[in-house]
Amino acid sequence: MPVLLCDLDDTLFDHERATREALGDLRRDHQILSQWTLEELDARHRVILETLHRDVLSGRLTVDEARLERFGRLLEQGGVREAGVAAVLAGAYREAYALNWQPVPGAVEFLQAVRAAGHSAVIVTNNGVAEQRLKLARCGFDIWIDAMVTSEEAGVSKPGRGIFDQALACVGATPADAVMLGDAWAADVEGAKAAGISPVWFNRAGRPSPDQAVPELMSLAPVAEALDVLARAGLASP
Ligand SMILES: [Mg+2]
Numbered sequence: 001m002p003v004l005l006c007d008l009d010d011t012l013f014d015h016e017r018a019t020r021e022a023l024g025d026l027r028r029d030h031q032i033l034s035q036w037t038l039e040e041l042d043a044r045h046r047v048i049l050e051t052l053h054r055d056v057l058s059g060r061l062t063v064d065e066a067r068l069e070r071f072g073r074l075l076e077q078g079g080v081r082e083a084g085v086a087a088v089l090a091g092a093y094r095e096a097y098a099l100n101w102q103p104v105p106g107a108v109e110f111l112q113a114v115r116a117a118g119h120s121a122v123i124v125t126n127n128g129v130a131e132q133r134l135k136l137a138r139c140g141f142d143i144w145i146d147a148m149v150t151s152e153e154a155g156v157s158k159p160g161r162g163i164f165d166q167a168l169a170c171v172g173a174t175p176a177d178a179v180m181l182g183d184a185w186a187a188d189v190e191g192a193k194a195a196g197i198s199p200v201w202f203n204r205a206g207r208p209s210p211d212q213a214v215p216e217l218m219s220l221a222p223v224a225e226a227l228d229v230l231a232r233a234g235l236a237s238p
Contacts, residue, residue: 007182022096106221111144159191
């Protein structure tokens with residue numbers, strides 16, 4: 001049974017946009033953050049978020065603790081050391097972020113077409129199950145997928161092989177049946193390859209490819225072209 005394994009954050013779910021909108025709101029409302037342009041703030045925030053996300057994945061920090069720590073570090077970079085301010089910003093960010101949840105353009109139609117073509121679709125994501133389930137429901141992905149495997153439930157994060165094996169097991173597939181689509185080169189592309197699964201790199205920003213031999217998808221729309229790339233990568237017609 002051919003199966004599309006698919007990353008969630010910044011492949012189907014537009015985390016980048018939600019983050020930027022939330023930071024834009026915060027920057028307007030809190031002067032301490034307006035010392036940076038939105039681009040600078042976004043870049044600083046992203047570096048801290050990616051560092052601390054590793055601690056969330058390993059269980060050293062909860063999502064809430066990591067968010068508080070993130071804004072604490074951001075404020076420190078801006079010359080402020082007040083735990084109270086970090087807590088206010090973390091709370092405001094959480095609210096603004098959740099208000100801006102949206103699919104990557106074309107993502108719902110894309111999943112719908114994958115299923116209509118007779119493929120299974122399984123989400124493989126490095127994050128907590130509660131947060132990711134909410135995203136699936138809010139973005140309307142939940143009715144178009146067969147399963148989701150989160151690193152929290154799997155006990156292993158991408159690029160570890162175990163999470164890919166669990167995703168395949170959900171639908172009784174082998175690595176040869178599957179194509180993995182994701183935006184993170186190390187986690188999604190190299191992780192899939194190491195698990196014997198053909199990768200497709202989701203490269204929305206048009207960054208230079210570390211390996212031209214790996215097929216790339218720059219957009220989920222138009223959907224016929226996206227499916228064509230998956231087919232060329234090895235997602236066979238059932
Ligand atoms: Mg991703």
